[in-house]
Amino acid sequence: MDLNFYSDLSDGTAQSAESGFLDPQPFNGYDTVSKVHAVMEHTRVQPHDVYFLHFPASADNYLTISGATHTFLSSSETFHTPSLGDEEFEIPPISLDPDSALTVSDVVSHFSELSDGTVAGDSSGAAACVRSAVVGGNDPSFASTFVNPPSQGLERLSLGVMNPSGGGTLLSSTLGIDLGQSIASHFSSSSPMTIDVPLSDVNHGLLGHSQLTTIDQSELSAQLGLSLGGGTILPRPQSPEQPLSTTPSPTGSLQGDDMDDFRQKSVLVDSPVSLPISPAVISMNSSLSGSPALPSSVTPPVLVPAGVRRGGGKPAMGSGMGIGISGGAVKKGKKKKDPNEPQKPVSAYALFFRDTQAAIKGQNPNATFGEVSKIVASMWDSLGEEQKQVYKRKTEAAKKEYLKALAAYRANQLSQPTVEVMDTSASPPSASVTPPAPAPSTSSPVPAPVPSPIPVPIPTRIPQHSPEQNTITNICASNIILDLPQVTTRSRTGAYKPPGSSPNPPTVTKIIISKQMLAAGGTQIHQIPTSMVTVIPARTLQPSLSSSTSSPSISVRHPPPLQQMQHAPPPPRLQQMVHSSAPPPLQAKPRGGGLVASVTTTPPPPLQIKIVPAPLQGELAAPIVVTTATATSASAATSSVPAATLSAPTVALQVAEPTSIVTACSVPAAEVPAETEEFVSGEMEVEVNASPGSEERTSGPPRRCVRAGCTNPPVESKDWDREYCSNECVATHCRDVFMAWCSIRSQNSTTTVK
DNA sequence: AATTTGATTGTTCGT
């Protein structure tokens, strides 16, 4: 099935209240949980169900919820929404990328965009409008989520989940959005998901009641921070699967594990002194610590015998498990697991949950676990088999690896109790720490050759997810996906986007990196002078172009750090953001036109990176240019490319040769919609134009491998859609992209960070 | 029963 979001921007005028579901009353009786539950029950999305946010381009900007049989909505009902314009957003596959932060940011950005658009449109218009998309009826509370409380929620964007079959699944608009992103990122080329989200219901049930406060900057930043790290890319600490904690604090994460290790070791090895020595321990630490730099910190704990351990009570534990727990919770007599033991692969659903929940949470910080869980479940149900397959495949792959690792682990245990198995899982993490000696093997497509002091966040992350990340595509996608969420400008008017103009990809980011820089081997990339790096949020630009702000253009000169962009959504917060037309994650499909068909496939990373030969550099003020184009922006620059559209954030790496631009690469996983290249500003245009890659793409399978410098013909592969000639190229390409990305990030962080 | 995340609670240790 397809998940499509159609969003409509309402102009901010009154909502057409017609929609029945808007009416608060029906829902008022429920408490959040029950509502949700009830709703869910009724409307459980069937696999075939389609969710979409519909943003009609029509002048009036109504959000149409088409759900044939939606209980609450008639298909005809519409809501005013700000400026998104007619677009169908295709929800990109949820990124496998563990990096929740990104996802979140994306979501946020989307959100913000939405809100922004609304606001802007309205604001510009005059009356403030509520930007939030409210699903559930009038519940102000819901609106509050996205909108500031003060604002009267005059308007809401509602997302409707339509259930063709009849029931409507309730999803909050946010959800829908999130989905889009997450999904997009995750699913590469697989068929797009269409999600019909009846906004109204969703809010109510899920969020409505609880106050969904506007996303706090702090929260966002926190979330973003996780992903971006103040400069570091480190994502939030990984899930249990990965023992490693990317967290900066070595000790914290380590301790727990260390302790375990320690215990083990200690058990195995009689003398405490021996501890440090055991290789196993060391390896673990490194992995655990996640940061290479920390060895010193790491070791200490290890060294310290039991006596020193700081970690509280549990460790002591024998008691801990059973005894200590007061809560009465002694319930499960869990046995302690050997930390070194390979972790069981999580289920497809769990993967999905992991990928999705962050986005949902990001949008609705107040949502409880139960709510989120329900939403995820509904989303899961709504996922098409194809999409599910994606997860299932990952699970399968993870399982295979797990079996391998387990076998190795067991073997080692038998043979050498003291020595721990360094399996795949371990290795990846280590990579971050020590530049991977890259195990050529599958896991480390992204060799983090970055020796430099700057800890490359990415590596840490990537390696960590053994199962998921094994897939090259995943890795790339995960790393690469950057959403530049925000736009500082508010200028955007709601109507801004002509429906027909283009199916816009939500956001496109391009990065131009001079070849020289890359030449260094990529490792040095981060050293690139900040001045060199330019980040241009397309969204911003566009709006600005049309109306007021000039600032964006400036971007060339001062590169706004990505982080800032991501992190700090512009001052106005979400509201402003709303404006930005199509949220990156969500892909806007041209609703009407024939484009739709093309849309189906999708994928793509918003981020494109071009590598420009030195000579070109001169021309270009900044070697690295990151551009983000929002769908809305499309109008400005309808790129030459036709486009495919879509979606998902895709990252393309292009290396421009002096003569011509070499290639546009999309993340293997997804197909890059040609359309992605929309340039708002002139600057952007220039760069954009160059990309032949897009053409290639649109026209058909690339004639040659996408990787810069590789002239081999692409090979057919499910993993990379005939874009690459070999795994090596995929890995290399991803690495390049990643590096570029890192450099940008680092730049941003350095520059941006106060 | 396991997994997903995040909050909460309880325990222990160090100051």
Added chain:
DNA sequence: ACGAACAATCAAATT
């Protein structure tokens, strides 16, 4: 006593 650090539990849903 207080704070820090950790472990365990819980929520709903799926596998």
